Amino acid sequence: MKNIIEVRNLKKTYKTHERKSGILNAIKSVFARKHRYDAALKGINFSIEPGEIVGFIGPNGAGKSTTIKILAGLLYPSDGEVQVLDFIPWKERVKYVQNIGVVFGQKIQLWWDLPPLDTFELHRDLYKIPKEKFEKRLKFMIKIMGVSKIINKPVRDLSLGERMKCQTIAALLHKPKLVFLDEPTIGLDAVAKERYREFILSTNTRFGTTFLITTHDMQDIEKLCKRIIIINDGRIVYDGPLKEIKEKYMTTKILDIKFDGRPVGFKHKGCEILKRGKYGLKVVVDLSKSKINEVIDYLIKEYEVVDINIQDTPIEEIIQRIYKEKK
Amino acid sequence: MELSSELAYKWNFIIKSIALIISCIITPIVTLLIYNNTSGIPGWSLEEFILLQGTFIFVLGIARLFMFDFPSKIISNVRRGEFDKFLLKPYSPLLYLTFSSIQIEGIAELTTGLCLIVWSFVKLNLDIWSFGFLFYLMFIALGILFLYSFIILISSLSFLIVNSYALFDLFFKLTDLSRYPASIYGLTVRFFVTFLLPLAILGYYPAEAMLRGANLGLILQISIPVILFFFITLFLWNRAMRKYSSAGG
């Protein structure tokens, strides 16, 4: 099948000004400023097939957002070739964006003083969505996202999570073939996140929509993506099935446990205590030796547990281990 | 802190100051053009007129420098529900807010005003070792007090009305009344700018005192409304404070 996204040797360099704090430095900078060149992308290659949901992950400043912005036609690359849906994104912007949907979790894409419904209607007319289709899709999306109560409130009065849901609706109303989601689950609570993921999955299966998602939430990745691309310091470190990474590197989980009382004599197969507090423990669980629910069963049986927090291996650690392996 | 972050945007700071100077001198330029084309306003020569406008710009500059940031600070804090932090300080929130907010653009206005004043003093050959000058300074001080009262008024109202920024705009429009000699207005307007909302103290009365002297009657007639206005706004402020703290924010 023909690829929906094709990226070859993509590079992006930013020119920035150095700015030091303090009045004296500020006055100095009025007369002479130093430039610095930061390479955000150092030549990346990948391609995505129609219908895929690809997770795009990496630490802060790795180049995720830059890549998404270039793919969405917002930025000019410094070098390299990009072809998305037979378009070169940064050329013919108006025509191109008609075919894609983009959600930036950190930005506001709705009219600030107006209810989300007004932005939806603006999109209806700008993307030329027929009225009946618009009503039908909107009804469906509102239901599945659970936002029927807020679409008539001004956006400025909405919470971050509510804004995100509406923003996603706005970006998907015109049924784009390709959707970029940049940190879409920021500000959502656990239930809402679950709903959001279901929404993405059902859109993907029903319409064959292709998704490229960046996120810090490993749960998002696990639930949504079969394939991930890991980027670090402007280079792609890994591109392949999530399963492989999971089996190879996500072999541990971290448990943060709070007890009602002092935990004495905690001991379980494959567990190692990282930190011991007065009423709490931080434990690394080696998943090859012990399943996570076994550990939790053990804890609940033996102790008065107040709270358990399960964390995945941080992405930074996975990257470090991938590097180590390469050497 | 604020100064250095302002300076970091070099162009903005420089151009902002130039912009303010330009908008300050445009009114005197308009005056100049009017006097070039007509015989002007009865009783006021060009230089005298410029003295009035220079004084007005100077007073406004002082107010901008020290006070104009004050209502917006209160409004934004009240909106975010963070005003309580001012009540927890061991000194009066009014004094604290007055001296903690500075808008450096005020310097541009202040300087322009001062230049215009000096120019007209030289042109008119005015004597600064005179009672007139003493009254001039006194009226300027009253003008600053008046603007301060007005700031307090808007700030007090911002606890009650959501849209108090609009009041600030309205006030700025009202100060346009101070740009011209009060003698040109009809009786009602004159009464309004002298007694009800003593806007004439911002330019007209100081210039009058400097140019034509003042007597006790005039001084009383002008200072009483200003001082009264100050105490009324102070009273309103205290009421607003009491209401705010008893409501628990």
Added chain:
Amino acid sequence: MINKYLASIRMGFKDMIVYRFHLYMSLITAPLSLLIYYYLWKSIYSYAGQAIINGFTFNALITYYAINTIIGWFVYSEVDAWFEQNIINGELIADLLIPVNLFSHYFLVHRGYSIFGLMVETIPFLFIAKLVFNIPIPGFWILMAFILALFFAVVLEFMISYIVGLTAFWLKRITGIRKARRTIVLFLAGGMLPLSFFPQWFQDISFFLPFKYIRDAVVNIWLGNYEIIGMLQIYLLQILWIGVLGYIIYLMWKRASKRFSGAGT
């Protein structure tokens, strides 16, 4: 197709409804300004003892200021502030992601503002001005000629503020230039004093600059001070300047979009 443009206008209109309180305020402030001018010029006219100064009768001069106020509402543009804000917080991307030309979208949103302003500011103000200050309302054809010139004036001022807005791609904070633009354009366009009060050399230069065609010339059409030839000349110069400024915008945008990083600070 037309729906696409109406949509932007509709958004501007709805957005203005949120700020209607500010517009209501101008129904107090605008007559107040006119009242101040009324007193100022009344004393000047009576002191001069002339019925006509620089071609203006007292009534014509007050009309000049009244119509200027209305033009001010129509040409009002905050697109420069949008650019500044959206570039600093990176939210310009939201407007770049919708399938619409940025210039026309922003322009049409502003026209939504204008339509709302026409209803709550212009028409009530004209009533007040007619009743209190006896402002003459011209006949149908002159009014049409005025509206056409006003439309070009709106485009001109919008383009100037658009250019100022685009400088934010290089300078980031442009509060200073924005404020300067407002006052300088107002002054040079004759928004504070008719250009006939300016020195002759200045009037000669003004003929070739765009500013005169934003206010002074447009008001003078209302006042009936132009024959058909004069009007055509005004339209021609307005269109000429729209072309020039449009080209500048095109060039600036080409360079600016390459600089855009979409980052927020």
